[in-house]
Amino acid sequence: MTEMVGPYAPRVSPLGCGALLFESIEPFGQTAQRRVWHVANQARDWKGIRETVPGMNNLMVVFDPAVAGTEAVIRDVLVAWQQEPPAVETGKLVEIPVVYGGPGGLDLAVVADHAGLDADAVVRLHSQATYTVYFLGAHPGFAYLGGLPEQLHTPRRAEPRLQVLQGTVAIGGMQTGVVAQTSPSGWQLIGTTDERFFDPAAQPPALLAPGDRVRFVPVGIER
């Protein structure tokens, strides 16, 4: 079904007959992500497109199958994917105070063991990096952040926890973020914050937006 168009043609797969997932074949990073944001912004306005949902180095397009044909959506996205994305302005910088470890950061030791480090070194590495908001997803206001130091990359849990509390700072694979609303999660929990990330009465309802930069500020380590 996928016809290769140009050097950056993403991998395409259907999720039912009203959604398509486009996965970039470019190396994961800001350049590829700018392309994802660019296609998402364009495709949003096409006829029959319901929503465009950027992911980490990928893009989901949700459409009305009665209005937009699968083949046509694929063709148009692949064409847009070849365009040079405009350079984006850097977003706002948001600092997030974090208490690492303790009852809200049960997996700090798991991450430390996996990295072959002690807890202090994990906290130092996690809080010294500046992260970029790649996209929001999973639940309202949750920002997927790029820029996690490679040493801290830790696989997700085999069985997701049924309830992880709002404000939990976590690591999943090569990604990190803060749980914005109490929900199930398979990520490794390393700390907590009091910051609020989503308010349905606010406009926009989410604190963070793609392109923003985030820094974690340690205010304590509990063991």
Added chain:
Amino acid sequence: MIEILSTGGMSTIQDLGRHGYRSVGLGVGGPLDALAARAGNAMLGNGPTCAFIEVVLFPFRVRFTEECRIAVTGADSRTSIEGRPVWPWWTLTVRAGQEMRLEGPCGGGVGYVCVGGGIDVPAVLGSRSTDLKAAFGGFEGRTLRKGDRLHCLPDSRRAGTARLGGFGVRPPLVGMPKGAAEEQPGATPVRVLPASEWDCFTPEARDSLVTTDWKISPHSNRIGARLEGPVLATERKLELLSHGIVPGVIQVPPSGQPIVMQCDAQTSGGYPKIATVIEADQWRVAQTPPGRSLRFQAVTLQEAQAAWREQCDYLHTIEQASRWAAGTS
């Protein structure tokens, strides 16, 4: 006005969901069984934004303080008004002061009570759906309780003008006889389309997906139906980048036990996706209670699209019947 006399819990006000906010991580929500909800609204001549009651646990009793046109769809909830039984998938006018009781389906499932004009709750971010996870929308962002009083929006087809006795429509199992998946005793047949990581699963896993009666776990909820059966393994360990998902996607966490995402699914996920339940069959998953089983059948994209068109035609037929019954066609 509608007064809630008793509820088994987990019943909420919904509409067809909160669209347009996936990119800030807010899922669509809406009804578990969108087909039944849309059919109920169509029977009343309601617009697509009209809110209704989704009944998950029974018995559910309400009293109408004014005349009201209603439609009851979804699982056969053994409904009665003042003790007189009402056929499933039936619409009629309820008189002021009358009490309606939904006893609950014998085998489990979800019921829908739609009213002419729709339930009057404030729209939040463009929808009247209750978001239980974020606790906003619908009726005070929560499930309905005894004593709650619901108002209805003005009914464009004034109560009392409908032809006497109301009318019914064929439930989807009878109304869409071609409904591809062959009905069989025991497991609910559900059609699936292979998804992004289909090829990454072992041949045994792909075979198991479509040859197993997958039991629905009691840990299932509006987010996902968790299934119990053989372990589905990938050829090698995959660590995927997070990506958008939609209701219907079947994720397989490392435990190998698949999860069918439902209406309150997260907007993104990271587990391998073996397949997606096609749009036309998502209501079948929602209407299969924990303890019962699903049997998957793989179809092509063309077959999935044809099934979707068949469902659109079915709803269109109900809209026509409704106009006829109201004397507007």
